[in-house]
Amino acid sequence: MKKFFAAICACALLLTGCGGGEKSSAPAPKEKTTIGVITHLNVSETEYNEYMKKLEQSYRPSKANLSADYKYFDKMNDMQLALESGQIDVLSTYQNVADYMLQKSSDKEILPSERSLEDSFCFALREGDTKLKNELNKAIKAMISDGTLGKLSKQYITDLKEGEEPPAVPITHIDGADTIKVAVTGDLPPFDLVLSDGTPAGFSTAVLAEISQRIGKNIELVTVDSAARASILSSKGADVVFWVSVPKDSILIPANIDQPAGIAVSEPYYHDLITHIGKKSS
Numbered sequence: 001m002k003k004f005f006a007a008i009c010a011c012a013l014l015l016t017g018c019g020g021g022e023k024s025s026a027p028a029p030k031e032k033t034t035i036g037v038i039t040h041l042n043v044s045e046t047e048y049n050e051y052m053k054k055l056e057q058s059y060r061p062s063k064a065n066l067s068a069d070y071k072y073f074d075k076m077n078d079m080q081l082a083l084e085s086g087q088i089d090v091l092s093t094y095q096n097v098a099d100y101m102l103q104k105s106s107d108k109e110i111l112p113s114e115r116s117l118e119d120s121f122c123f124a125l126r127e128g129d130t131k132l133k134n135e136l137n138k139a140i141k142a143m144i145s146d147g148t149l150g151k152l153s154k155q156y157i158t159d160l161k162e163g164e165e166p167p168a169v170p171i172t173h174i175d176g177a178d179t180i181k182v183a184v185t186g187d188l189p190p191f192d193l194v195l196s197d198g199t200p201a202g203f204s205t206a207v208l209a210e211i212s213q214r215i216g217k218n219i220e221l222v223t224v225d226s227a228a229r230a231s232i233l234s235s236k237g238a239d240v241v242f243w244v245s246v247p248k249d250s251i252l253i254p255a256n257i258d259q260p261a262g263i264a265v266s267e268p269y270y271h272d273l274i275t276h277i278g279k280k281s282s
Contacts (some may be wrong), residue, residue: 030036031071035276036088038077039072039227041244042260055252074185076227083279094272096157100190101277103162107219111276118248122270124241126233128262132180136266139214148210149269156203157190166190166202171209171219179218182208183238186223194223194244204242
């Protein structure tokens with residue numbers, strides 16, 4: 001599996017045959033490749049499959065019959081187990097997460113793609129919380145302008161040494177300040193991570209620690225599954241969700257794929273390419 005969403009092109013190779021004229025005893029190829037993806041908030045799994053099929057047809061109209069089947073997962077760990085057990089053929093994630101994952105998995109590889117898709121990452125909050133949104137946007141813009149976000153992504157993502165766990169980062173308490181609850185998945189290391197002992201770590205925590213100081217509010221972290229990000233906002237179990245994704249190319253994939261009605265998003269604070277991981281060929 002080496003081209004577009006990995007196994008799709010593998011299917012193409014198998015269907016057209018390879019090698020000499022001798023009959024092969026290889027099993028019949030799968031018509032669809034199952035790709036795991038983290039649950040989005042504003043489109044169902046069925047809707048997501050429809051969007052991705054249109055996207056595939058726009059790139060490879062002659063291979064439309066080799067479309068993929070996307071399967072939602074609420075947790076990255078569950079998706080990794082599904083890849084290991086063969087329930088899915090390919091795992092879809094972000095470049096920084098893939099690089100980190102492959103440092104720990106010698107039997108897997110990043111699969112080349114015929115195109116590049118990129119997401120922007122934003123905070124999510126309730127639509128009526130305009131004051132908080134403005135505070136977050138001001139802090140994000142300042143952190144981009146003065147290079148702080150670049151330094152944090154370099155320290156906690158790019159320069160993370162092989163085999164090294166993202167470090168825990170304390171969020172300093174501000175005496176007498178208001179507290180906002182921020183929901184994190186803690187499930188996408190090194191981008192978003194809560195260690196096994198419950199300690200928040202890595203890039204996400206470092207960004208939140210800096211934002212806490214800039215907006216003058218204490219931050220209380222709440223861990224939540226990906227699929228519950230919207231409901232924890234609407235139920236007021238949290239004031240902010242640390243990330244929702246916004247596709248940079250929203251021609252065929254809607255910009256609000258991760259933004260249900262009633263939820264607003266901040267300015268983006270991070271961008272990353274979508275990539276795909278599969279098992280190495282034996």
